[in-house]
Amino acid sequence: MTAKRPLNVVKIRKMKQQKEPLTMITAYDYPSAKLAEEAGIDLILVGDSLGNVVLGYDSTIPVTLDDMVYHSRATARGAGNTFIVADMPFMTYHGSIDETLRGVRRLMQEGHAHAVKMEGGLEIASAVKAIVQAGVPVLGHIGLTPQSVNTIGGYRVQGKDAEDAKRLMNEAKALEEAGAFAVVLELVAEETAAAISRELSIPTIGIGAGRGCDGQVLVFHDVVKYASPYMEKRFVKTFADIGSQIRGGIEDYVNEVKSGAFPAENHVFKADEGVGESLDSLYGGGRSEEKPAHAGDGTSDKKKVGAQA
Numbered sequence: 001m002t003a004k005r006p007l008n009v010v011k012i013r014k015m016k017q018q019k020e021p022l023t024m025i026t027a028y029d030y031p032s033a034k035l036a037e038e039a040g041i042d043l044i045l046v047g048d049s050l051g052n053v054v055l056g057y058d059s060t061i062p063v064t065l066d067d068m069v070y071h072s073r074a075t076a077r078g079a080g081n082t083f084i085v086a087d088m089p090f091m092t093y094h095g096s097i098d099e100t101l102r103g104v105r106r107l108m109q110e111g112h113a114h115a116v117k118m119e120g121g122l123e124i125a126s127a128v129k130a131i132v133q134a135g136v137p138v139l140g141h142i143g144l145t146p147q148s149v150n151t152i153g154g155y156r157v158q159g160k161d162a163e164d165a166k167r168l169m170n171e172a173k174a175l176e177e178a179g180a181f182a183v184v185l186e187l188v189a190e191e192t193a194a195a196i197s198r199e200l201s202i203p204t205i206g207i208g209a210g211r212g213c214d215g216q217v218l219v220f221h222d223v224v225k226y227a228s229p230y231m232e233k234r235f236v237k238t239f240a241d242i243g244s245q246i247r248g249g250i251e252d253y254v255n256e257v258k259s260g261a262f263p264a265e266n267h268v269f270k271a272d273e274g275v276g277e278s279l280d281s282l283y284g285g286g287r288s289e290e291k292p293a294h295a296g297d298g299t300s301d302k303k304k305v306g307a308q309a
Contacts, residue, residue: 006114007042007083009137009181015042015214016203022182022215024205025223028054028071032220033078044079045117045139045217046072048087048147053221060146063089065103072111085139086113090147093118097130104136117184119145121171125178132179140175142168143209144187157208159192172196172204184217185209187235208235 007015015022024043027033028050036044050071051057072086092103107113115137118124128138143158159165169192172183180202185193187208194212197204206213221227224240228247256262279285 004037004040004081006081009115012043012083012181012203013201016201022203022205024215024217026050026217026219026221027075027079028220029074030078033075033082033084036220037079037082041082042215043083043085043217044075046075046084046086046111046113047117047219048089049219053219053227061090063087065089065092065106069106069111072107072113076112083115084113085115085117086111087117093124093127097127100127101131101134104131104134108136115139115181117141119147121168122174125174128175128178128180138178138180139205140172140180140183141186142171142175142183142188143185143193146186155187157187157189159189165189165192165195168192169196169199172200176200176202182214185213208233 012022022042023040024045025036025041026045026047026049027036028046033044046068048060048063048068050067051060051063054071055063055067057063068086068089072084076084086107088100088103088107093100104116107116116131117139118128118131119141121140121142128140131138144155146155159168168185168188172185175183182203182205183196183200185196185204185206188196188206188210190210190212193204193206193209197212197214203214205215205217207217218236222233222236223238224242225238226243226246228243230238230243253262276285
């Protein structure tokens, strides 16, 4: 397999101009990142969605900066030739700019990411601008923003009416003006997402945002149905069902160990001839089946009787 060269922000913008769709998938560890790179993915997102699909939380809010650094570093080891974006987790970019930049520095230096992703629009534009001026590419994220799910009324489609669509357009333009190299549109009405994509000079990457975006992103575990139980989502298409295969494979393993079918002759290694018998003669092979010493030939009992006499 020929090694590919990673994208950069200039090439990513050029892909929009050339109308070449961008492909993006989440990954959170070495093996999934390696498989994604081998499959030819353009960008990998180390998303804070790892809270839901890897760490077992019911939202992304408990995910920490330490979590993101750890998983970004593992992902980078698996996909050395792919552009990697790491999420800035909940409440790590709403304080002072110094605090924000410290978090960004960790994701870049310790997590080996090429860029960071931030949720929000107008309210984070100044932070985005400062980060870009510090030399770090930023991927914006508007529409459904999971970190703000408690304030936006749950997981609902954004941009369905004219007022909300205009709000999203203004947020997207603010992120573009602040220097973001692209914007994720999550759970946005298709017409609104398409209009935003036409208006911006930077690419839009949709998830549940229809067919008018410049690229698409999905969660790794959704693409390959790696979950139990798996919850179907309207905006997701699953392309494989490895969850069922994994469960079935482990069930077969359990059954074969229980029945004695595994390990079989072709799974074992043989010692030189006579080694087993030699060890048995030296160390009493089959000792678990021997009778206790006092129930043997009576020697111990006889000694006790003689001593009493």
